[in-house]
Amino acid sequence: MSKNIWLLTEERPKKAVIQAILKRFCAEFGVEYVGDIKILPVISPEGRFQFRYKVIGFEAELVKEIFILPVSGYSSFVDFMLFYQDEQPTDKDKPLLLIEETKTDDVESRNTGVYQRCSKFVFTEFFYPNVQKIMLYNRQIPQKVKPTLTYIFGTRMLLTLDVEIIGKSLDPEIFRPFSRLDELIDLKNSMPKPYNGVPVRIKKEQDKIYISAKLEKAGRLAHDPNIGMVAIMAACIRKLGWSGEIIITKHGLADQSVVGNKNKFNFIAHEHEIELEGITLPNVTLPDKYWKVEKEKEKAGTIFVHVICENLVDGVSIYENHGGSERGYFWDHSTIPPMYEAVKKYTNREEYKSGNKEAIVYIPDLVLLDVKRNEIINIEGKTYKNRLKGVQELSNYVYFELNYIQHYYKDSKLAVGLVLAGSGNAEVAKQIPELILYLDDKGNITLGDRAPQLVKDAVEKLSSL
DNA sequence: CTGAGTCGTCATTTCATGGT
DNA sequence: ACCATGAAATGACGACTCAG
Known part of the structure; x- marks a missing residue:
């Protein structure tokens, strides 16, 4: 047996996470994981990006090819879906694994470390019942030795829904699924x-x-x-056989007007028949699709540039912020091992709090280091539609450049520019002096005239793939 | 087309206070 | 004084949607 693997994600494909997932995939079939991987874009003979990436360097008889497919979800979407089949997945196909990833450990935050992501697993179950679900802890710090009750309670609920936990070691005596409803209720009520x-x-x-x-x-x-917590509590209560009412009290919501309509909680509440005290929830129906292939969003461009610069030429990412929510670290590669620093949010916290919104640190989407030429490339990503807004934003990075880029890379040259994505006119884009690269929705790649050499070299190499 | 509001995402930091 | 812990607050930001 040998098929393709398709990994669907909204995020930038990170090597370490892809490797963790492949390792888990191998375990499914009792095979040893081998190989150091590279991630390359798939390019048509005409030179167009096919909106998928290929993982090379992984050798196993089970697998022909591994593709990464950038997608976007219509509502609450897991971090990765893994399909094991030859054809590119469509919404008719069923994944083999559903994977959610987090960096947060118990010691950093109790509730967000375990509850915040639970709604994902409850939500995906409506689309893909009985598919193996995985919570992947991608910790940067050592695991907390003695787990808190919050963590135990949350994890036992995940186990009750057959979610597999990887990236943490769990004492099987403590961490086991709830087998009776009263067991779940008693544990929660016994907490201080x-x-x-x-x-x-x-x-x-x-x-x-x-x-x-x-x-x-x-x-x-x-x-x-708490949306995640209530979602998984209700799902567990249903799974443990309860068919009576489930009513949420002390929720703090004023009236129906603040409940919204397409909120993910409403879908979950509807499916599991959760009620809010004093509020009538809207009668909603689930979106008919869970995901679609993504070609238009701004991060399609920055992720593409990131991948080709790291895998085809000597580029290293020193800061990334594709999409805006993940934790942003600035990396200093002049030391071994490299050191990182969390980027400050404000130039002056007190001033910001007292109303001066200018006291914020404006951050770019991607910063690359051209190791050979000792040049830093500071990149703002935008959709073609928002290209002019992007040009304006380029002048906001003075604080960031001064306090991070030039602080850690004193002797480096600095280039600043725009990476665009989505449908538009390549000729118009080329007129923008700040343009580094434009990737349109057909996969056409347009280099800016003044693009840094690193990016030019990477694009040059695409033709040989 | 523009701008305001909504939604989803995820991590970091803070709060209040009993225990050590 | 400081740590641990259940829970809340903060907040950035892109994608959408909808009114005008």
């Missing part, structure tokens, strides 16, 4: 009450279960950790 906030408590009556949990954030139904 917090010194502030709404204590989460479960009260079971004849045909009603009440869960107290705050769901309001900034006046709306948007309290992420």
Whole structure:
């Protein structure tokens, strides 16, 4: 047996994470994982990017080729879906693995470390029932030795839904699925009450279960950790056989108007029949599709540049922020091993808090180091549509350049420019003096006249792939 | 086309206070 | 004084949607 692997993701394909997933895939078939990998774009004979990447360097009889397919979800989307089949997946196909990744450990945050991502697994179950689900802890720090009750409770709920935990070692005596509803209720209710906030408590009556949990954030139904927590509690309660009512109390939501319509919680509440005390939830139906192939978003461009510069030429990423939510580190590669520093959010925190929104640190989307030429390339990513906004933003990075780039790379040259993506006119894009590269929705690649040599070299090499 | 509001994402930091 | 812990607050930012 030998098929292709397709990895669908909204994120930049990171080598370490891809390797962890391939390792897990191998375990599924009892095979040893071997190989150091490279990630390359797939280019047509006419030189167009095919909106998929190819992983090379992985040798196993099970696998013909490994492709990474950039996608976007219509609502709550897991970090990776793995399909094991020859044809490019469509929404009719069923994945082999669903993978959610996090860096947060128990010691950094109790609730966001375990609850915040739970809604993903509950949500995907509606689209892909009984597919193997995986929580991948991609920790940067050592695992906390003694787990907190919050972590134990959350993880046992994940195990109850057959989610597999990798990247952490778990004592099987403590971390086991709940087998009875009362076991789950008793554990939560036995936890010490917090010194502030709404204590989460479960009260079971004849045909009603009440869960107290705050769901309001900034006046709306948007309290992420608790949305995840309530979602998985309800899913577990249903799985353990409860068919009575589940009612959320002390949620802090004023009235229906703040509940919204297409909120992911509404879908979950609808499927698992969760009620909010004093509020009638909208009657929603799930989106009919879970994902689509992505060719238009701004990160299509920056990810493409990132991948080709790291895998085809001597480029190294020293800062990345594709999409804006992940933790941003600035890397100093002049030391061995390289050191990183978390980039500050404000030039002056007090000033920002007291209303001066200028006191923020403007950050670029991607910063590359051309090792051979000792040149830094500071990149802002934008859609073609927003290209002019992008040009304006290039002048915002003075603080970042001064305090990070030039601080750590004193003797390096600095280039600044724009990477565009999405449908548009290549001739118009080429007129922009700051243009480094433009990747349109057909996969055409246009280099800016003043693009740094690193990017030019990388594009040059594409023709030989 | 523009701008305001909504939504999803994810990590970091803070709060309040009992225990050591 | 400091640590641990359940829970909340903060906040950046792109993608959408919708009114005007």
